[in-house]
Amino acid sequence: MAGKTINLKIKVWRQAGPESKGEFETYDAKNISVDASFLEMLDVVNNQLERHDKEPVAFDHDCREGICGMCGAVVNGVAHGPQTATTLCQLHMRKFKDGDTITIEPWRAKGFPIVKDLVVDRSAFDRIIQAGGFVSVRTGQAPDAHAIPVPKKAADEAMDAAACIGCGACVAACPNASASLFTAAKITQLAKLPQGHPERKTRVIAMVQQMDKEGFGSCSKHYECEAACPKEIKVSNITNMNREYMKAMLSPDV
Amino acid sequence: MLESHIPSGPIADKWSKHKFEMKLVNPANKRKYNIIVVGTGLAGASAAASLSEMGYRVQNFCIQDSPRRAHSIAAQGGINAAKNYQNDGDSVHRLFYDTVKGGDYRSREANVHRLAEVSVNIIDQCVAQGVPFAREYGGYLANRSFGGAQVSRTFYARGQTGQQLLLGAYSALMKEVARKNVQLFTRREMLDLIVVDNRAVGIVCRNLVSGKIETHTADAVILATGGYGNVYYLSTNAMACNVTAAWRAHRRGAFFANPCYTQIHPTCIPVHGDYQSKLTLMSESLRNDGRIWVPRSKGDKRSPEEIPESDRLYYLEEKYPSFGNLVPRDVASRNAKEWCDKGHGVGATGMAVYLDFRDAIDRDGRDVIDGKYGNLFQMYERITDDDPFKLPMMMYPAVHYTMGGLWVDYNLMSNLPGLHVLGEANFSDHGANRLGASALMQGLADGYFVIPCTIGDFLAKAGPSKVKEGHAAVRAAEKEAQERIDRLVHSKGSRAVDDFHRELGKIMWDKCGMARNAAGLKEALQEIPRLRQEFWEDVNVTGSPGTFNQVLERAGRVADFLEYGELMCRDALERDESCGGHFREEHQTEDGEALRNDDKFCHVAAWEFTGETTAPVLHQEPLTYENVKLTQRSYK
Numbered sequence: 001m002a003g004k005t006i007n008l009k010i011k012v013w014r015q016a017g018p019e020s021k022g023e024f025e026t027y028d029a030k031n032i033s034v035d036a037s038f039l040e041m042l043d044v045v046n047n048q049l050e051r052h053d054k055e056p057v058a059f060d061h062d063c064r065e066g067i068c069g070m071c072g073a074v075v076n077g078v079a080h081g082p083q084t085a086t087t088l089c090q091l092h093m094r095k096f097k098d099g100d101t102i103t104i105e106p107w108r109a110k111g112f113p114i115v116k117d118l119v120v121d122r123s124a125f126d127r128i129i130q131a132g133g134f135v136s137v138r139t140g141q142a143p144d145a146h147a148i149p150v151p152k153k154a155a156d157e158a159m160d161a162a163a164c165i166g167c168g169a170c171v172a173a174c175p176n177a178s179a180s181l182f183t184a185a186k187i188t189q190l191a192k193l194p195q196g197h198p199e200r201k202t203r204v205i206a207m208v209q210q211m212d213k214e215g216f217g218s219c220s221k222h223y224e225c226e227a228a229c230p231k232e233i234k235v236s237n238i239t240n241m242n243r244e245y246m247k248a249m250l251s252p253d254v
Numbered sequence: 255m256l257e258s259h260i261p262s263g264p265i266a267d268k269w270s271k272h273k274f275e276m277k278l279v280n281p282a283n284k285r286k287y288n289i290i291v292v293g294t295g296l297a298g299a300s301a302a303a304s305l306s307e308m309g310y311r312v313q314n315f316c317i318q319d320s321p322r323r324a325h326s327i328a329a330q331g332g333i334n335a336a337k338n339y340q341n342d343g344d345s346v347h348r349l350f351y352d353t354v355k356g357g358d359y360r361s362r363e364a365n366v367h368r369l370a371e372v373s374v375n376i377i378d379q380c381v382a383q384g385v386p387f388a389r390e391y392g393g394y395l396a397n398r399s400f401g402g403a404q405v406s407r408t409f410y411a412r413g414q415t416g417q418q419l420l421l422g423a424y425s426a427l428m429k430e431v432a433r434k435n436v437q438l439f440t441r442r443e444m445l446d447l448i449v450v451d452n453r454a455v456g457i458v459c460r461n462l463v464s465g466k467i468e469t470h471t472a473d474a475v476i477l478a479t480g481g482y483g484n485v486y487y488l489s490t491n492a493m494a495c496n497v498t499a500a501w502r503a504h505r506r507g508a509f510f511a512n513p514c515y516t517q518i519h520p521t522c523i524p525v526h527g528d529y530q531s532k533l534t535l536m537s538e539s540l541r542n543d544g545r546i547w548v549p550r551s552k553g554d555k556r557s558p559e560e561i562p563e564s565d566r567l568y569y570l571e572e573k574y575p576s577f578g579n580l581v582p583r584d585v586a587s588r589n590a591k592e593w594c595d596k597g598h599g600v601g602a603t604g605m606a607v608y609l610d611f612r613d614a615i616d617r618d619g620r621d622v623i624d625g626k627y628g629n630l631f632q633m634y635e636r637i638t639d640d641d642p643f644k645l646p647m648m649m650y651p652a653v654h655y656t657m658g659g660l661w662v663d664y665n666l667m668s669n670l671p672g673l674h675v676l677g678e679a680n681f682s683d684h685g686a687n688r689l690g691a692s693a694l695m696q697g698l699a700d701g702y703f704v705i706p707c708t709i710g711d712f713l714a715k716a717g718p719s720k721v722k723e724g725h726a727a728v729r730a731a732e733k734e735a736q737e738r739i740d741r742l743v744h745s746k747g748s749r750a751v752d753d754f755h756r757e758l759g760k761i762m763w764d765k766c767g768m769a770r771n772a773a774g775l776k777e778a779l780q781e782i783p784r785l786r787q788e789f790w791e792d793v794n795v796t797g798s799p800g801t802f803n804q805v806l807e808r809a810g811r812v813a814d815f816l817e818y819g820e821l822m823c824r825d826a827l828e829r830d831e832s833c834g835g836h837f838r839e840e841h842q843t844e845d846g847e848a849l850r851n852d853d854k855f856c857h858v859a860a861w862e863f864t865g866e867t868t869a870p871v872l873h874q875e876p877l878t879y880e881n882v883k884l885t886q887r888s889y890k
Contacts, residue, residue: 003527017801033527037637040531043752050750050805055797058804060319062492064532066633067417068323083636090636115463116802123440126320130432134425135384139304139702142375142382146339149393159386159411162418166322195384 005031006098010045012057013105018113024103034094038081039064039071041093058117066090066230069165072172073118074105079169079228087167087230107168109177110215122168124214125182131210132203133186135195154192161189163231173228176217181225183211184241185233191244201248208245256509256860256875259663260364265881266346269368272664273707277714284309287713288472290457292444292499294321296416296423296694297677298478300701303426306435308706313470314427315439315459317494322424325480325492326697329416330537330630332398332408333694335373340397344405346370353692354882356402356582357657357685358834358848359856360512363881364664365682372703373695377409379702383422387411399542400690402582402889408691413537413629419694423701442468443807444499445735447475447506447673448721448728454503454673455721456728458735462807465800467739469732473719474672474709477503478701481656481678483516485815485822486767487759489653490522490535496811497818500660500679508668509860509873511681512658513818514826517688517835518768519654520586521647523637524606533652534637536609536630538690541579543614543623544647546570546586548607552597558608558646569593573845577889584687584835584848585889587651591768592846594650601648610646651768655693657684657835658825661860661875665708666700669860671716674709676700681858686834742809743799747792751805754789755812758782758819766823771839775827779820786816821861821870828872831855843886852884 008029015022027049032041039061046056062070066087073088075081081091096102104118112120150158162185170181187204190196196203212218219238226235248254261272279287287310291302294316302314316324336349349370354361377395381387387409388396397406411418430436441462448456448471456471479499483489504510521541523534549556550567569589571578579586590607593599600606615623620643624631631642638648659681660668666682667674677697684692721728761781765774789812797803832841832848833855841849850856858875 033529035526035639036529037531040529043531044529047750047752050794050796053746053794053796056805058802062318062323062494063325063328064493065328065534066636067414068318068325068327068492070318070323085632086636090633092636092639094639119802122319126322126428126431126438126440129425130428134429135382136429137379137382137426138307139300139379139426139706140375142378145337145377145381145387146394148381150389151393152389152391155386155389155393158384159388159418162386162411162421163414165417166320189386190384193384193386195382 004034006034006093006096008032008096009101011101011103014057014117015114017116022114032093034092036093037064037089038075038091038093039089058119060119061089064089067165069167072107072167072169074107074172076103079107079172080230085230085232107172109171111177111179112168112171120168124179124216125166125168127214128179128183128207128210129186132199132206135190136199148194150193158189158192161185161192161233161237164233165231167230169228169230170225171216173224174217175222175224176220178219179211179214179216180219180238180241181229181233181235183207184237187244188237188240191240200244201251201254204241204244204248205254208241256661256669256873257663258362258875259665260362261664265363265367268364269371276707276711279710279714281309285311286718287311288313289474289476289709290470290472291315291476291478292457293324293478293480294424294427295324295326295478295480295677296420296697297701298324299420299423299427300698301476301478301676301705302436303423303430304702304706305709306430312430312436313439313472314436315442315444317441317443319440321427321438321440322421324420325495326420326694327417328492329694330413330535331539332400332410332415332691333376333419334400334407334691335377335409335695336370336407337374337377339395340406342405344407348405349373349407351882352403353683353689354685355887356687356689358687358850358887359685359852359879359882359884360833360877361683361685362877363879368704369683369696369699372699375703376695376698380419380422383425385411385418385422398539399580401538401541401580401586402689410539413539413627416694419698423698444479445502445810446731447503448731449506449670450721450725450727453671453716453719455719458731460739463802465803467732467736469723469728471719471721471723471728473713474674476674476676476705477660477679478676479679481659482818483653483656485758485819486653486762487755488525488530488533490519490533493532496814498811498814501814501818503660503668503673505863506670507863508670508673509661509862510658510821511661511858511860512825513822513861514766514829514836515657515686515834516653517583517655517657518587518651520583520590520651521609521649522652523634524601524603524648524650534633535652535654536634536647536649538583540609540627540630543626544579544609544611545613546579546607546609548593548598548600558610567598574889581889582687582689587768588837588846590649590651606648606650608646609649611642612646615643655688657681657686657688661858665711666705667708667712672712674705676705686836739799739806742795742813743806745790745793745795747794749792749794751793751795751809751812754785754793755815757785758812758816761785762819762822766826769837769839770826772827775823778823779827782816782820782823789813789816824870825859825861829855829859847886
């Protein structure tokens with residue numbers, strides 16, 4: 001199907017490995033369908049590079065449906081690019097104009113070391129969850145699902161927070177490279193639900209400590225994270241995390 | 255040779271009886287056993303977490319940067335369970351019956367019954383983990399309906415049920431990683447299975463960051479590595495989904511069962527260009543309220559809102575009044591294809607049908623529909639630039655799920671002792687067609703509730719493996735994997751890896767897709783080996799082996815798909831009947847429904863690898879139905 005196409009230049013960050021010096025390189029992206037996704041545009045460029053026996057641009061991606069959280073890059077200075085509430089894989093080329101030059105960089109944060117080109121190491125997020133982002137229930141221990149009713153409002157609010165895909169855009173967008181939004185979303189989800197209450201206090205303390213240990217900065221309320229979040233996770237989660245943290249720290253039984 | 259180990263006795267008692275009869279490993283001895291789990295989707299993560307909680311030592315591998323990204327995360331609509339919270343007549347037996355019927359009578363009764371039994375425990379477990387399922391105002395869980403059932407038994411978390419269930423399993427896994435009982439290996443791709451004296455004792459994998467080939471040994475190996483849908487190049491699967499782990503295990507002796515069974519999902523966003531990398535599914539839950547139609551007359555080019563009611567053909571509602579738009583997936587897909595082939599298709603390519611919410615919006619109001627499907631509507635609009643609140647969605651079937659997989663017995667162990675296979679990677683529960691909201695159920699059933707019981711029986715009987723890292727077979731498998739990598743990177747031909755993948759995908763879609771026939775399959779069986787040869791002669795793999803190299807990763811996967819595709823076509827040719835998703839054009843009823851041949855094909859086809867230049871050998875496991883009567887499926 002021959003739809004509308006555009007020609008672009010992309011200025012993309014190339015870095016061979018964690019210790020290498022990186023630099024921008026510029027490539028032509030020609031005859032790009034406006035119906036193609038941003039990652040499909042990168043596929044076209046990479047296919048050209050391969051044909052010329054050059055190494056293609058490394059970038060993380062998997063589901064290409066906006067749910068796995070694997071993809072992400074800073075496009076023209078904005079994490080996941082110009083469309084709000086949209087992951088890079090769901091950004092489509094109709095949002096760009098013929099003749100545009102697009103600058104593409106990896107997430108840049110101390111807590112996310114670069115692996116190669118646009119690929120970063122986000123294992124710090126796993127370690128924050130390991131610190132307490134769970135309910136300690138073993139398989140087989142659970143009572144009937146209806147044993148504990150959960151008010152619809154609490155369930156909905158928990159779901160709002162649980163929608164986080166762990167992509168790391170919040171960190172990339174934050175001037176302090178803070179992981180507060182990510183951490184707060186999990187704390188809030190589990191604090192809203194009765195199932196999360198027995199470990200509520202120990203959880204928030206452990207997760208916040210781990211977040212700090214990973215080298216992420218503190219939140220100073222720039223709200224860039226909320227603006228960049230593809231799942232529209234609200235900064236009110238951070239307020240909630242701070243409240244949970246204070247309550248836990250002042251609690252006599254922690 | 256194929257012993258399914260189905261316990262004797264009445265179907266409803268088999269699992270309880272079996273649990274009692276299996277040997278146990280005592281709690282103190284569990285820590286002496288090492289178990290490898292490959293994959294961290296619903297099946298892999300739930301298995302790794304549960305086995306670790308029991309005391310086994312677990313090594314868990316995933317291909318992505320984090321276990322949370324496995325493709326289970328993309329499941330949208332829901333998970334079935336026989337809770338009967340709606341008081342609408344559901345029961346374990348009804349879920350069992352619907353699943354066997356939905357699978358067009360090609361699944362194992364005993365496995366399906368167990369699945370239905372443990373379905374209720376899954377919901378309990380997930381709620382306890384903090385999975386935020388949708389709830390009603392009274393605080394109790396909500397349900398929705400899915401295809402192939404007349405009861406409402408699907409639990410959901412907005413349009414992100416897979417994500418929430420996976421994050422639940424992931425959180426349980428992280429808890430065990432923190433306890434240092436699960437050792438987590440991310441960005442690893444399994445390249446081979448290590449087999450010594452007919453027992454699976456380890457794996458070879460590639461560290462995708464360093465490029466280093468690693469070997470890991472254990473007392474048992476569990477594969478939870480998903481399906482083979484990406485053999486078609488375009489599918490709803492994530493980009494990294496591949497058949498390599500299963501295929502390499504097959505080459506080491508594990509039988510591959512029913513490889514021709516593929517599910518084509520009816521509601522996906524149609525193909526729009528040759529640069530396209532994947533297809534996007536729109537949840538089956540949309541069929542609760544969306545009505546599927548095409549223009550009544552051929553080639554009607556009017557825009558949909560200009561087509562009056564009398565000129566619209568709601569073909570599913572007309573043909574299947576009882577189930578309407580909620581017929582099973584294979585039936586819905588075939589009907590869409592049929593009307594498009596007849597010239598009634600819509601959109602620029604004529605290869606699409608409408609999924610229309612106009613009547614639902616009129617009936618329930620925009621807010622209600624937005625609340626139910628808002629995120630799906632947004633996703634559709636991002637991709638197509640059309641607003642489903644104003645225009646009907648355009649949909650066409652796409653490859654989505656694969657019912658075939660490595661053969662396993664009732665204990666989920668393959669014919670290779672020590673190798674267990676869970677979730678989509680095995681063949682066991684869905685027969686020739688999977689019902690919607692049953693994949694999540696099966697993945698979690700296998701991981702949380704089946705393998706924790708059955709693996710103990712194997713370990714108690716087989717004892718610890720004596721094979722350690724330095725064993726000659728381990729070194730040999732490592733060397734073979736390295737040689738294959740070297741062969742790929744030294745291949746400096748003229749064509750990109752994806753070109754081969756696209757070409758294979760086209761052969762598979764045209765000749766082994768939604769409809770198949772003997773002539774086409776025979777052609778494919780000529781074309782695929784030719785393409786495979788060309789691949790090894792002319793593929794260009796850029797970069798070096800000892801680095802992060804995504805081209806090399808894809809090259810290895812495509813090389814295996816080029817072998818696997820041939821087996822699929824062979825199986826599709828051999829199964830000279832239609833059943834579920836396997837539609838042989840030669841065998842259909844007057845209405846165009848799949849026509850089974852129970853006399854000749856009521857069996858599982860399990861293929862044995864015999865070598866690269868010799869034909870695989872077919873083994874049959876007869877399927878016996880003692881509780882469900884085999885009939886022509888009817889959804890009218």
